[in-house]
Amino acid sequence: MRRMTRLVAIVGMLAGCASAPPPVEAPSAPVAAAPPAATAEPSVAGAPIVQGKSRWWPVRWSDLPGFEDDVLYEAWNAWLRSCERPPAAFAALCPQVRQLSIAAPSEQRDWMRRNLQPYRIEPLQGPADGLLTAYYEPMLDASRQPTARHTVPLYRPPATLASRKPWYTRQEIDTLPEPREQLRGREIAWLADPLDALVLQIQGSGRLRVAEGDGSQRVVRLSFAGSNDQPYRSVGGWLLQQGAVRDASWPGIKAWLRDNPQRLNELLWSNPRVVFFREEPLPDAELGPRGAQGVPLTAGRSIAVDKDSIPYGTPVWLASTGPTVQLQRLVLAQDTGSAIVGAVRADWFAGAGPEAGELAGRLKQPLRLWALWPR
Numbered sequence: 001m002r003r004m005t006r007l008v009a010i011v012g013m014l015a016g017c018a019s020a021p022p023p024v025e026a027p028s029a030p031v032a033a034a035p036p037a038a039t040a041e042p043s044v045a046g047a048p049i050v051q052g053k054s055r056w057w058p059v060r061w062s063d064l065p066g067f068e069d070d071v072l073y074e075a076w077n078a079w080l081r082s083c084e085r086p087p088a089a090f091a092a093l094c095p096q097v098r099q100l101s102i103a104a105p106s107e108q109r110d111w112m113r114r115n116l117q118p119y120r121i122e123p124l125q126g127p128a129d130g131l132l133t134a135y136y137e138p139m140l141d142a143s144r145q146p147t148a149r150h151t152v153p154l155y156r157p158p159a160t161l162a163s164r165k166p167w168y169t170r171q172e173i174d175t176l177p178e179p180r181e182q183l184r185g186r187e188i189a190w191l192a193d194p195l196d197a198l199v200l201q202i203q204g205s206g207r208l209r210v211a212e213g214d215g216s217q218r219v220v221r222l223s224f225a226g227s228n229d230q231p232y233r234s235v236g237g238w239l240l241q242q243g244a245v246r247d248a249s250w251p252g253i254k255a256w257l258r259d260n261p262q263r264l265n266e267l268l269w270s271n272p273r274v275v276f277f278r279e280e281p282l283p284d285a286e287l288g289p290r291g292a293q294g295v296p297l298t299a300g301r302s303i304a305v306d307k308d309s310i311p312y313g314t315p316v317w318l319a320s321t322g323p324t325v326q327l328q329r330l331v332l333a334q335d336t337g338s339a340i341v342g343a344v345r346a347d348w349f350a351g352a353g354p355e356a357g358e359l360a361g362r363l364k365q366p367l368r369l370w371a372l373w374p375r
Helices: 072-082 094-102 105-115 170-175 177-183 194-203 235-242 250-259 261-269 354-362
Strands: 049-051 054-058 116-123 130-137 139-143 152-155 187-191 205-211 217-227 275-280 302-304 315-321 326-335 345-352 365-374
Touching: 072 094, 072 105, 072 315, 072 326, 094 105, 105 116, 130 194, 130 205, 130 354, 152 194, 152 275, 170 177, 170 261, 187 194, 194 205, 194 250, 194 261, 194 275, 235 250, 235 261, 250 261, 315 345, 326 345, 345 354, 345 365
Parallel strands: 130 345, 139 205, 302 326
Antiparallel strands: 049 054, 054 116, 116 365, 130 365, 139 187, 152 187, 205 217, 217 275, 302 345, 315 326, 315 365
16 A cells, blocks of 8 residues: 555655555556657667557667666565566466576576566657656554544544545535544544644555554554545645745645644645545565555555556666666556656655655656566
8 A cells, every 4th residue: 555646845745646456457458559750769670559648669678777787686576566466468477477586686687688578668748758756654653542642533434435426625524514423433543743644645555553542552554445536735835836835845844834833724724635544454564555556565666657558567667866866776566646647657665664754755856667568
């Protein structure tokens, strides 16, 4: 688990992914298309493939930067997860993927060369380079009951959610008696910081260290269970538009809020979108939330994509160079998000906890992608 709409300079991070796992449908086979006159020639013979909003050009394996150097076994774990719900094009290859899970990297690379064709992904129009951001699972302290300190509720979906679309805005939920009454008894837990609640909703999932009523403590996961169907608005973007800050990262926003505490509601209400959750056990702390493909995400090896351009379950070669990270690696398209739009657009799942949050909070840099499709 958003997949949400799940820190970067806030404009990038808040475009992160909050995703609801929909039923997985086998993606249709890409459709061959004649290349337009204005497009560069592909690196190898063959017509490009049009897949939704993207055009895929066949290339040589040597065109993939860093292919010989990646630690493939890390990505293989994510690939095994995709094989739990494989797209139709990859179903026949999954038994071999499983057999190769303990193979040497050289064997894995040779198998990929024999069975997959790399394609450079480009938009139908516009520049070839895209944008890479990141998302993560926050780890937050919470209370099962409201206290003098824990006053910010996290909700399960209200029973009336399906009957009213869009549902009430964030401001209406905070100020009108009707939505508050409909959410009564739907509280999962309570947080101390309203900005933490906002971060959790933007990421689409997270982990809570919950203090129970009997004094015990346990860690649970909250996963995306629905939203109010209101448009997402970046609170960092709202501050930038007003000229209130130059640093729209979370530290910058919190610093602004310390100086302007009377404007807390104004800040929160600038984003009308609200996310509702479901509570799940956390049997394996190493596994991420379930993405839109319906399988658990793998830190560092799962990405959220525009599903109309890259089908779920597709292995993708990712290359991004910037001030935050240098990435040349195999990843799996396993999630999506309302702000992840375009052919060369990815949200990289950084993992859980504060270190992942720090990385995700600053990652916003150029991106190139290659789809690895069965021959």
